[in-house]
Amino acid sequence: MAFQQLYYTSCEHGLAGYSGYQFNAVTPGVSPVVMREVEDRTVYEPPGWLLATPRPDDPESYPVAFCHGMSEATGTVITAQVVFAGTDYSGRPGNYFAHALVTDTPEQDFGPLLPVELWGAELWQRQSADGTELPELPGPPLPGRIDRAGTQAFLDAHGTGLLPQLLTAAGRAMDGDRPVLLASHDVTENAWWIAAVCYLLGDQLGRRLTFTTYSHRPAYSPYHLTGVLPEALPPDAASSFQLFDLTAGQVPADRVHPLAVLLTSAGVMAAPGLWQQAAAFGPGPGTGTAPGTGTAPGTGTGRGTATGPAGSLDAWLAPMTAAAGLLGRELSPGETDMVAGWLGCSPRPAPCRCRWPTRGSASRSASAPGISPTSGSLTCSAWRGNCPPRTRPAGWKTC
Numbered sequence: 001m002a003f004q005q006l007y008y009t010s011c012e013h014g015l016a017g018y019s020g021y022q023f024n025a026v027t028p029g030v031s032p033v034v035m036r037e038v039e040d041r042t043v044y045e046p047p048g049w050l051l052a053t054p055r056p057d058d059p060e061s062y063p064v065a066f067c068h069g070m071s072e073a074t075g076t077v078i079t080a081q082v083v084f085a086g087t088d089y090s091g092r093p094g095n096y097f098a099h100a101l102v103t104d105t106p107e108q109d110f111g112p113l114l115p116v117e118l119w120g121a122e123l124w125q126r127q128s129a130d131g132t133e134l135p136e137l138p139g140p141p142l143p144g145r146i147d148r149a150g151t152q153a154f155l156d157a158h159g160t161g162l163l164p165q166l167l168t169a170a171g172r173a174m175d176g177d178r179p180v181l182l183a184s185h186d187v188t189e190n191a192w193w194i195a196a197v198c199y200l201l202g203d204q205l206g207r208r209l210t211f212t213t214y215s216h217r218p219a220y221s222p223y224h225l226t227g228v229l230p231e232a233l234p235p236d237a238a239s240s241f242q243l244f245d246l247t248a249g250q251v252p253a254d255r256v257h258p259l260a261v262l263l264t265s266a267g268v269m270a271a272p273g274l275w276q277q278a279a280a281f282g283p284g285p286g287t288g289t290a291p292g293t294g295t296a297p298g299t300g301t302g303r304g305t306a307t308g309p310a311g312s313l314d315a316w317l318a319p320m321t322a323a324a325g326l327l328g329r330e331l332s333p334g335e336t337d338m339v340a341g342w343l344g345c346s347p348r349p350a351p352c353r354c355r356w357p358t359r360g361s362a363s364r365s366a367s368a369p370g371i372s373p374t375s376g377s378l379t380c381s382a383w384r385g386n387c388p389p390r391t392r393p394a395g396w397k398t399c
Helices: 031-041 050-051 106-110 148-157 163-174 187-206 258-266 270-280 313-326 333-343
Strands: 002-011 020-026 067-071 077-086 097-101 180-183 225-228 242-245 356-359 361-366
Touching: 002 031, 020 031, 031 077, 031 097, 067 313, 097 148, 148 187, 163 180, 163 187, 163 258, 163 313, 180 187, 187 225, 187 242, 187 258, 187 270, 187 313, 258 270, 258 313, 313 333
Parallel strands: 180 225, 180 242
Antiparallel strands: 002 020, 002 097, 067 077, 077 097, 356 361
16 A cells, blocks of 8 residues: 545646645545545644744745644545745745645554654655646655654753653543643744654554644644644633643643653653563553542543543553563552552562572572562562463563
């Protein structure tokens, strides 16, 4: 499979058969339903100050709207870049150019790339085509300016203090809660924050996050996370959205999800290993009480479930905590009991002498619960040896 492409702008020649805003060119076979949704999602309006003092000869001063979402009607994945294009064919100012990629097989076409990694990619076009047909774009495409190392450098410079709240808010939005509104003075900064969220949420959750780096009318945005400039903040932003106004230091006061704290402490570079280890367990049912929250996972002011239990922070909390333990993180008693319950084991009331594999020896004894300092294996001081065999962590030894 491959991406289908669409160009939308104000042009003299296109699929409509008349001049004006229309699809200039598309890959044959794109459904009319998807075309209408691409048209709706790529409407572009410059910031107010650029409307008052236009800079038609300086398109780089206009924010780029880079978005990724899913068609509500067909499930088709739509990724697009929308840029200011100056004057149109008739000399009228205020034109914009949208280049969209659509696919029904995102796993194949994106390959190892996260959608956010296409920010600033060379594949994005900014000029109309001569004809009305575009070729398919084979996947996976070459990435743009965003990668893990660059995202980590961004976080090193800007700090990670708001990340637990931002990850929590993104998870809630994917579960049907209010969408996230992220305001900064630069949409490039919005893109880096979105990248940090996607990287930390991993393939399991990060690919499901829908977003845009810029919208002038966020009330109409269909995404989990919408980036804006401060002037576009609506009066009811704090009540209608989970608001992160980076220009004013304003973040939601909601309780932070424990998995968000765990992911932030792991960091962008180490998160893939943590997710890989957790994937061996698979997500939990997303039920019970999240340690440290005092509330049942999945409850709140949600608008329905957008991703289902397997796509939630709640569902991944126990396997990610177990993975962190296997990789050397010391688990608290509450975390140990939570993972034990998830594995279907009975909590052990007191430490016992346990054995786990170590490098260079068959086994090693210990009298303290937790993690092997040598191999990172979970010790059975945390649980009795009655876990179902399919759920026992690697390195399990029965007392």
